[in-house]
Amino acid sequence: MKRALNIFYPAALLLLTMLAGACTDPNAVIDNNTEIADHNWSYVNRVKFDVKIDDERAAYNEYLNLRVTGNYRYSNIFVLVSQTLPGKKKQTTRFEVKLANPDGEWLGKGSGNLYSYQVLLRKGYHFPAKGNYHFEIEQNMRDNPLHEISDVGLRIEKAK
Numbered sequence: 001m002k003r004a005l006n007i008f009y010p011a012a013l014l015l016l017t018m019l020a021g022a023c024t025d026p027n028a029v030i031d032n033n034t035e036i037a038d039h040n041w042s043y044v045n046r047v048k049f050d051v052k053i054d055d056e057r058a059a060y061n062e063y064l065n066l067r068v069t070g071n072y073r074y075s076n077i078f079v080l081v082s083q084t085l086p087g088k089k090k091q092t093t094r095f096e097v098k099l100a101n102p103d104g105e106w107l108g109k110g111s112g113n114l115y116s117y118q119v120l121l122r123k124g125y126h127f128p129a130k131g132n133y134h135f136e137i138e139q140n141m142r143d144n145p146l147h148e149i150s151d152v153g154l155r156i157e158k159a160k
Helices: 002-022
Strands: 028-035 047-053 060-069 076-084 090-098 109-111 114-125 131-139 149-158
Touching: 028 047, 028 060, 047 149, 060 076, 060 090, 090 114, 131 149
Parallel strands: none
Antiparallel strands: 028 149, 047 131, 060 114, 060 149, 076 090, 076 131, 109 114
């Protein structure tokens, strides 16, 4: 019995590792999310990501990943996305993301009381140079902290 368990556990671990590797998207440069503590997103709680760009000639799509609860008060959200280039030059862009229709129907994919969004910020974007880029995402609403925000993330993929 003990010998069977010694064979089963490594085999199961190997299978899970292979399955997890098969689920990754080869076009994604980054696809990470950060959980917002207590679902209260403060101005000072900027979500940060570092991204290495190897090919400045390639076109990239940039997405905002966002999850809100069904108790979120608004039908939209404004965010500031800052991108610091390898030469330390910083660019900040303000985006508005529509989350619900005027009748209150959520536009995201729902699961229980959470609604998920993956919103295209830039399509076919060309990074100016190879190197490491630093991204910061900040909520830009009047409420501080902004309640009922579960997760915020960034996805950058090579455009097809």
